[in-house]
Amino acid sequence: MxxxxxxxxxxxxxxxxxxxxxxxxxxxxxxxxxxxxxxxxxxxxxxxxxxxxxxxxxxxxxxxxxxxxxxxxxxxxxxxxxxxxxxxxxxxxxxxxxxxxxxxxxxxxxxxxxxxxxxxxxxxxxxxxxxxxxxxxxxxxxxxxxxxxxxxxxxxxxxxxxxxxxxxQRYYQYKFEVNKLQKELQSRSKKNTPTDYALLKSFVNELRTPLNNILHIVDLLKESDDKAERELQTQLAGLNSDHLLSILNDLQKALDYHEKGDDLPIHETDFNIRDCIEDALSPFVVQTGEKQIELLLRIHPEIPLFIHHDPNYLKHLAFVIMDVLFQNLSHCNIIINIEPVEERRIKFLISFPANDNISDYFSRLIHPNGQSAHQSGDTGIDFVNYCIAKLDYKIALKKEQAETQQIEILIPFSTASQKPAAPGPETDVDLSSIRVLVYSDQWMSGLVLEELLRQWKIDVKVTGERQKLSKLLTQAARAKNPFNLLLIDARPDNDFHFELAEQVRAASQGAAPQIILLTNFGKPGDARRCLESGIAAFLLKPIRSRELLKTIRTIVSGAKPENTLITRHTLKESEPALKVLVAEDNRVNQKLMISILKRAGFQVELARNGKEAVELFRQKPFDLVLMDMQMPVMDGYTATREMRKLEEESGKHTPIFALTASDDAREIEGALKAGVDMVLRKPLNLNLLKEKLTAFTANGKIEKN
Structure with missing residues (x-):
């Protein structure tokens, strides 16, 4: 039976x-x-x-x-x-x-x-x-x-x-496929142009850092029995996984063009330059602590927040250069200054201690005319040379002083055609009444934090003298204009910040400001010590500006629960998840898209063809639809038209983003005529999707269901 x-x-x-x-x-x-x-x-x-x-x-x-x-x-x-x-x-x-x-x-x-x-x-x-x-x-x-x-x-x-x-077994199968892919690229190298090979291999080589980080974090998770500590390690694993999936996305895209015998095209779009560079730096969180490196990003106030360029090339270039520096440096500062230099160019100036290995490495840069663009055998330098030859980047190694070197990068760009508005939560709260005291004994780090906070209209004061902290806090309290927050910028080579936090609490007699600790990936037990020291938030450096802003907003609005520590993990968990319907028939693309979207905090429903998508759309409310246009049973064009008919009855408008691997103008025009709001190219680029969603949310085009 x-x-x-x-x-x-x-x-x-x-x-x-x-x-x-x-x-x-x-x-x-x-x-x-x-x-x-x-x-x-x-x-x-x-x-x-x-x-x-x-x-x-x-x-x-x-x-x-x-x-x-x-x-x-x-x-x-x-x-x-x-x-x-x-x-x-x-x-x-x-x-x-x-x-x-x-x-x-x-x-x-x-x-x-x-x-x-x-x-x-x-x-x-x-x-x-x-x-x-x-x-x-x-x-x-x-x-x-x-x-x-x-x-x-x-x-x-x-x-x-x-x-x-x-x-x-799935992880090791994936690792095997990555190794197999790298060998296949090596075997094809003689058939390809040096720059094409350099581009593809650089993507594969870039997988190394986040993979190693994840394995290291897994080992720490096995050893830790502290709840807050495990949450911090979990957020780091998620951060590296996000970067890993982003690389795979770009690699799949490059291979699609490679198989056709075409050069990988440059897709210029409007994007947030700060978010782009912070994404490139995020995989180095673990190494900043292990190698005691202070990594700072300073963007000149005259640089437009949104620029028009290809963000993927810029992000990969930043990662490649940082990877070289971290392999050769320790116990030092790396400072990235982004400043205007010409009408159509932005200058990246990366400063670090002089190092012979780095000098030798970048001595293999080609001239801007590309005459010496031969394959060096090193994926990093080959990719840098690819950017010089193909993208009109100007890259040079300079010596500022006897002990300091600089990498100067001139990036062509244009101003964003229509500056996307910032997300609603970042603009609908007035922070001008908030007072923040920043303690940092490194003047450049203090300057970076001061400029960032002032952009948000926050009243900020910076001190690098430990003895002055209590005096400043007391004076402000007596003047009935107390500081709401104290940001402690911790150095990677000691842990006095816990002692400092306890002293501030003791001296304030119950009126202490809330404390945000900015620190490098540190030692086991740091999260527990934060709670014991009365620290409200624990953010890892290099910080992401959006996370710092959200942390400040969470604390001053009173939304922070008692006896909890704000981390990247808790910030992500507190975000209301957008409900996304993914209509995709290819199983590989399904898994990749679902993984990317879930990691980013979206709730995801899957439909394997247009008919399933329409039925799910009829049954449930969604905040966004990602629609493949070529599917069996019912294609994306027909499904989009059916969804728009259903909306005529309700009066609502759900954003539908078409996903296509084609550059055919007729297919893109057909998707727009069918009723999609935007056409995105496959594979799914999470950063681009977030940028477009930000614009839609800010303009009120997404109503949270």
């Missing part, structure tokens, strides 16, 4: 995928779109196994599991909860709700089929259920009392290990 499997999943596409994976083994499949509907079907026809998603409307998977396990006639039905394994405390909730198994949501069909067969057979040999016991355990710094039994723990342990192996 065929076993009855109940699949509980709110995503129509995911339900179809699970049904297809199990259909070939003679199972009878019943489906439900949420826990409430599933419970009704369970009472009608008792299934042999329940396979449920966790996050669903009306009743989620854990609530469904509790309802099943608390019912005398249903409690013996095995329940499998499908998880992404991206929430550390989810395992505790899975045990507490009574689930029998967990299974990795990103799966191969054969793996799911094998797992379901094993789970069903296991139920026939398991015998009598063990009695419930109360177990106490400390996990991630919190004490949990859990009601469970030996059988449940054994099943969850084995299924969790099985899912971990799947994830582990």
């Amino acid at each position: 065929a076993k009855n499997i109940l699949v509980v999943e709110d995503s129509l596409a995911q339900r179809f995928f699970i049904e297809k994976a199990l259909a070939g083994d003679g199972f009878k499949i019943t489906t439900a779109a949420n826990g409430k509907l599933a419970l009704e079907k369970i009472h009608e026809q008792k299934p042999d196994l329940i396979l449920s998603d966790i996050m669903m409307p009306e009743m989620n998977g854990m609530e469904l599991c509790k309802a099943v396990k608390s019912h005398p006639q249903l409690q013996t039905i095995p329940v499998v909860l499908m998880t992404t394994l991206n929430e550390p405390k989810e395992i505790i909730k899975i045990i507490e709700c009574g689930a029998d198994y967990l299974f990795l949501k990103e799966f191969e069909p054969g793996a799911l089929l094998s797992f379901v067969n094993d789970a069903l057979q296991n139920e026939t040999v398991a015998g009598q259920t063990n009695p419930q016991v109360i177990l106490t355990s400390i996990y991630l710094g919190d004490t949990h009392e859990i009601s469970t039994n030996n059988r449940q723990l054994l099943n969850l342990l084995l299924s969790a290990y099985r899912s971990a192996l799947q994830a582990y």
